[in-house]
Amino acid sequence: MPNRRILSLWFPRLGAERLLRAEPHLDDRPFAVVAEHGPAQVLSSLSVAASQAGLYPGQPVRDAHAMCAGLVTRPQDVRREAAFLDALHRWAGKFSPWVASEPPDALVIDLTGCAHLFGGEAQLCEQVTQDCADLGLSVRVGLADTLGAAWALARYTAQDRSGHRSGDAIDQEAPATRAKAGKRRHWERGGAAPSVTVSPADQGRIAAPGQAYSALAPLPIAALRLDAATREQLSRLGLRRVGDLLGQPRAGLARRFGRGLVDRLDQAMGAAPEPINPAPPRDRFSVRLSLPEAIGLEADVKAGCDKMLERLCARLREKGRGARTLRIEAHRTDRSMVWRHVSAASASHDPHRWADLLAMKIAEIDAGDGIDMLRLEAIGHEPLHDRTVKGHLDAARAVQERLAKGSAFEDLLGRLGARVGMERITRRHPGQSHIPEKGAQVLAAAWSDPAEHWPKPQVARPLLLWPPEPVSAPDTPRLPQRFRWRGRDFETRGRTGPERIAPEWWLDDPAWRSGPRDYWRVETDRGDRLWLFYAHGGAMSSGWFCQGAFA
Helix, strand or coil: CCCCCEEEEECCCHHHHHHHHHCHHHCCCCEEEEEEECCEEEEEEECHHHHHCCCCCCCEHHHHHHHCCCCEEEECCHHHHHHHHHHHHHHHCCCCCCEEEECCCEEEEECCCCHHHHCCHHHHHHHHHHHHHHCCCCCEEEEECCHHHHHHHHHHCCCCCCCCCCCCCHHHHHHHHCCCCCCCCHHHHCCCCCCCCCCHHHCCCECCCCCHHHHHCCCEHHHHCCCHHHHHHHHHCCCCEHHHHHCCCHHHHHHHHCHHHHHHHHHHHCCCCCCCCCCCCCCCCEEEEEEEEEECCHHHHHHHHHHHHHHHHHHHHHCCEEEEEEEEEEEECCCCEEEEEEEEEEEECCHHHHHHHHHHHHCCCCCCCCEEEEEEEEEEEEECCCCCCCCCCCHHHHHHHHHHCCHHHHHHHHHHHHHHCHHHCEEEEECCCCCHHHCEEEEEHHHCCCCCCCCCCCCCCCCEEEEEEEEECCCCCCCCCEEEECCEEEEEEEEEEEEEECCCCCCCCHHHCCCCEEEEEEEECCCCEEEEEEECCCCCCCEEEEEEECC
C-alpha cells in the first residue's frame, strides 16, 4: 500500500483576486477587500500591489488609506467567496476524488496513489500552480505525509513561484477550448511514471515520504496550528521553532501547555490520526455550447439554447430534480459576457416548458460583435417527486389531471413572471387571525399553493378595508345619529351591530392599543355603507373611527 500523501492548497489572496477577475483594470493598483469586525472595518484580503505598499490583513481601513492614498477597496461578500471556493473544489477533483474544503481560503487533497498520473509529485505541484496562475489566483502548496505537515509547508515556507496573471478566467472558456491542446506526456500514453524525487527547488514545499521531521523542524511554532495564548507562552520560554519542541519530554509539555500541544505535534508527525473528510461537490447543473463561428441572429441563439436544454433537463431528470431558475450566458468574441435570468412558477425538468420562457429572454440579449459560446445553468433547483408514465389509453385522462392540478396556470405564471418579474405576481391567502386587517395575507404566487377554501365569516366583512380614520362624533359607545368623516356630514339611516373584537393580548400591536372595538355596519343618507367602530380606550384615547366600506 503506498504511503499516504496529502496536498494542502492555500489561496492567500482569494477574496481580492476573485474580484480582480471581474475588474482586471484594477490589477496594477493597490486593491483590498474590507470586512466588518464588529464596529470596525479591517482589510481581509489584499492584492500583490497592496501588499507591496506595506498593507497587511487585519489592518484598519483608516490606517490603510493613510498609508496608501490610492487604495481601492470593495466590501466582502462571504457568500460569493464560499461559492468561489466551491468552484475551486470542483476543479481540484481532477487531481484526486478525495478533496475537502478548509474555509475560507484553502483546500486539502488526498493524493495517495494519484501523483504518478501527472508525472510525479513535483510535476503535479507545477500543474496546480500553473492552473491557478491561468485563473489569476495566487496559491501556495504543501505536500507531506500528514495533513498537519502539508498545512505547515503551504503557509510557512518561502514559495516565490506565483505565476503571472494571464487573465484566462473561468468566464472566458470559449477561447480556451479552441486553443490547440498540448502533446500528451509519455506516462499518459502508457509509459512508466517517473520516480518520486524532490528537486532542491521543491524541498521547501514538498516533504519526501518519511521526512516530515526534517521538513517541519525549521518552521515556526505557529505552523503547528496552535492558539495565540500557547504560542505566546512558548515564545517567552525561547521555544520558537518546531524543532525546539520535538526534543522536549512529552509529559512535561502536556502538563504545562495542555494536551492540545502534544496532539498537534503527534498529528504533524503522523503519530496521531487526522482523517480528511472529503465532501462531494454540490450538484451543479450547467451545460455549454462552444461555437466554431460567431453567431448573432436571435434564431441561432434560440436553436443553441434548445439544444442545451435537452442535455440540461436530462441531467436534472437523472438526479430527480427540477429547475426553478435558469441563467443563460452569452460569451461574445470581445471576451465580454451578458446574461439573463428566467424563473418558472414551479420546478420542472421539461424542456418544452422552459423553451418558451427562454425565448422571451433571448430577444433581450445583445450579441455585439458576435457570440462564440453559450452557457445554460440551473442556479435554482429543487427535488421532484417520482411520476408514473402513463400509456396511450390513459393519455386523455393524464392531460385532464395535469390541467386540473393547475399546470396550465403555472405556465401562465411563468410567462408573466418572465416579463414583469416573478416576485411581482402575488396571491391572497386566508390569515390565521380574528383581527380584520389580518384576515388575509399576500404571498408570492410562484412559491405558494392556492388556498383550498376560504373560511366564511359569521359576520359580513367590508369589500374595501383601510387603516382606521377618525370620525367626528360624541365620545360615547352609543352609535351617533349624525357624524362627520373626510370633511362631509353623514346621517345614520340604518345600523347593524355591534360586533365586539378584542385585540390579540399576546402581541403588542400599536394599532390596537386603543383597547376593544365595537364595530357597526352603518347605512347613511348619502348611500354609503360604512364600517364604523368605537374604541373603548386603553393605552390610547377612545373615540369613533371608520375602517371600511361595503358594496
